[in-house]
Amino acid sequence: MHSDHSANGKASVWLKIAAWSGLIFLHFPIAIIALYAFNTEESAFSFPPPGLTTKWFAVAFGRADVLESIGLSLQVACVATVLAMTLGTMASAALYRRNFFGKESITLMLILPIALPGIITGLALLTAFKALDIHPGITTIVIGHATFCVVIVYNNVVARFRRISASLIEASMDLGADGWQTFRYIVLPNLGTAMLAGGMLAFALSFDELIVTTFTAGHEKPLPIWLLNQLTRPRDVPVTNVVAMLVMLVTTIPVFLAYLLTKGGEDVAGSGK
């Protein structure tokens, strides 16, 4: 029978080659960026690089426009994350168990921003801000990012809600806890890691989001927009690479932590008390 391959649990050589090729294809450009961040040449790209240096890091962190962009992006990501964690958790608490008229539509509308192309979200937001006479700035960027960050938190938290057995909440009430005590002592500790994981993913998404940002940033220059502008300045390439590496680190670390927080199967991790 031709189930032999899967039966002994080993992938065929061809499958391994295909998998590794795929991974290399995905990650090679990232490796190149990292490598050229240490390049001694300023604007030429000979391969292999003639020498390696760390001087571009000093240059990058000495530049006011770089620092300002990083600061702005961190600020936006933090505010958007806090907003998303609050709204996302509240939305999932409202939607996960109760059935009411229009529930499906509300769920769809909540999830839609992540499925919509960023260009549509951005354009819609821009039009809305204009109509409401809100001037583009940090507030509009935060609102723009919150549209999709809320979904991320919502999805994480609602999945955890579904895993918390309904009888836990009943048991708490049965033992004399009112609604608030049940939320505080039973629901929240069990949601904690899911909220945190959702928040970290939201932070990572916000930090490097370009399209919606472009429409909502006005004159502000968060990191992704600063990077985009750099493409027109070939002499700055090593500095750009340094910043790009930083963006990668800032976004991958929370994603990795979020993965660690949510992978632990059935026994729900939570604060000890």
Next chain:
Amino acid sequence: MTTVVEFSSVSRHYGEVKAVDQVSLKIAEGEFFSMLGPSGSGKTTSLRMIAGFEQPSEGYVIIHGHDATGLPPYKRDVNTVFQDYALFPHMNVLENIAYGLMVKGVAKKERLSRAQEALDMVALGEYGLRKPAQLSGGQRQRIALARALVNRPKVLLLDEPLGALDLKLREQMQSELKTLQRQLGITFIFVTHDQTEALSMSDRVAVFNKGRIEQMGSPRDLYNKPQTAFVAEFIGSANVIKQPLVDTLGLQSGKTFALRPEYIDLNAVSEAVSGELNAKGVIRDIQYQGANTRYQVMLDSGEALNVSCANSFSAGNEGSGDVLTDGAEVNLSWRADAMVELRDVELRGENVNVDNAGA
């Protein structure tokens, strides 16, 4: 005796479905009361209305003489042991047990010592610092019991608490629960679909069927004086004798009777017949069940009767039970007073029924 829980014409509807339909009952203080029935019979919904997880659509639930209809669970002096135990996964065993005391504002020192006391009571004294995930099913069950009892409720509700345990452990827990209930003098209201469990533990049993109580009484009454065919067949097993067999046997026409399989004597045709009522037939099926052997006998008139014989240990029959073989002609005989007359079963419109929504 004081009544601790009373249902006054309580109904619970889910749309068109009547999960509980006009149920009235009174449960006395210190009683071990079981609600027995198949799934979807309304027993769990009734229990949940006592706990406060469900509210009646009609009627009143009275606890300790006060109308509890509409009260949330945390304002009722009853505690529940859940079918899935519902232990809080992020707390250790002691914190789980002390939870009820904590939310009521009992000081930390007192609540921990009372929790430890409750833990000792269920013989798991050393397990206080473990997480529920590190315990076996039987241990979780005891923790759930301790967590409910530490609050010293007047009524303990148990929702099929032994369902997930294997047979040996279940039997052990049955006798432990019974002993505990006697010691503490608390009213236990026990929901189960296992008739053996209900019979062996309870002072009184309510048999639920299609949202109603079909019969309520002591285990002996239910077994020996079933009033309906449903009760007769659900508790133990029974031959329901109706037309035309009633006529064949020369009984009062139009009536229905229940006859327990073990009350019928089975003899080879050659032997003398002793009972007041007799019938002839052929063995169609033999099931050896260890202590008993169950025969299905096809009567000459065309109906089948089940007969159960204890496997005695005697010469020529060293515990094998199989004296008679499949296809053998036999005489059945039984005493007339072994038969219980059943009341007419009213046919109800709805057949669809759901058990509780939460399980």
